[in-house]
Amino acid sequence: MAYFLQLVISGIVVGSIYALSGLGFVLIYKSSRVLNIAHGQIIASGAFITYALTVWLEIPLYISFFISMGATFFLAMSVERVFLRRLIGEPIISVIMVTIGLMSILDGIIYLTPFGSVNYSFPEFFPKTPVNIGPATISWTQLVGLIITFVLIGLFSWFFKRSTVGISMRAVSDDQFASMSVGISVPRVFGLAWAMAGMSAAAAGGIIGNITGLNFETLHAFGIIVFPVVILGGLDSIIGAVVAGIIMGLIQQFASGYLDGKWGLNGTADVLPYVILLVILLFKPHGLFGTHEIERV
């Protein structure tokens, strides 16, 4: 029982970070129909900026966390402005190729910095003694990360649901011509969607960095696992990304906790998300919460 509870807790911690990463991805897809393959690189940049500010410039963590969110806000917005703005209305395959190119460029830039080859880890900011939840435990870093993640997810969802910019984003995702005709600037909405996705990616990166350490490969992997998460949740659903993120975290923890080492299986946690990805695409291509387009003829 204690073992099970421990798996549930770490599943939720990892899952909530998947949820936050998936949220940024969904924001971009929902408003501009762009699949951002380079999301993992933005997550990684967020983590590295947070580290550089905190450890090298000795800025307190809670301030550098917000500065790095600001930095990726502008990074993602300029990526949209420079590379994707001109692709509005072009075939989806060109857009995907451009984001793949972006991924390679950002990879290259990161490999030029020390972060590409050296694994750093954040100093411990929180008490070392873990918190007991029944028979299981959770570290302070994980607990704080979990709380921040949920607060951010709540804020982003509220923003999308209620604020003027959020409502404009939803309007644009529904019908671009109609949005323009009621006075919404569609390019501005695209830019803001990217900027907000950048912010959420930096937050996710900062939290992952604190929990698991800064390894470019690991951070990179977060950008890839976002795909099974958002496909499971439905590409254009924010609540879907959150629910699917946590489901995916739990599945991975249970897989490595119960399956690994039995019947000669190993590394199931790395494989299962993609098995789920294929199964979902076969049987429920719109995911759990994605919109079903019904064509009326």
Place this chain on the structure above:
Amino acid sequence: MNTLTVSDVTLAFGGLYALSDVNLTIQAGLITSIIGPNGAGKTSMLNCISGFYHPTRGAIRFGDKVLTHASPHQVSNLGIARAFQNIELFRGMTVLDNLMLARHRKLDYRFWHALIYMGRASRQEALNRAFVEEIIDFMELEPYRKQVVGSLSYGVQKRVEVARALTLDPELLLLDEPMAGMNIEEKEDMVRFVLDIQKERRTTVVLVEHDLGVVMDISDQIYVLDFGQLIGSGRPEEVARNPKVIEAYIGED
């Protein structure tokens, strides 16, 4: 009230001239129709006015403001609203939400007002809601207020689209084939709405329409386009006598 002037507008897509040196004057307070055979450039003209296309040459002015290179949302904020030929509505939302969203741009309270929802925020929301309800009443959409737009019939969707344009409280309303694909009864309703929009709401109307009977009955001024060129203009009876117009519609022998 502002007059819309289109002077020497040419719109070229590579070597294809959708519009060549077209001059129009849309007088305030009147119903002006733009007619012409298929592919004459009527919708291109509306697209130029509403900022979806920008003319290759020439200028478009609304009062003393130049619209030639304005983007669609800027044009919309100047008081020029548009209903599309192919319905462009927020299909996943209810009729009420579609209209409230058009009104959303007119809100100018801040986050903190919204959070406590007192004073300015609630007052403005109430005013906007009242305005939207007035439009719903005007366009006779009461039975559909809470229905999702995607589930409504074609004729009603067309009406919702005109209603959404009106919700912006425009000075000038561009209607692109509002009666296309409607039955006689729906057409008569739409004609009545267009006349009411001009008379009761004191809105200038630009109408693109294929039904010549309707156009001749309700227009104050008609412009005729053919292959991107202006071939005739004037009052309905003048246009009906114009040999070039008759030739464009009936063909030569």
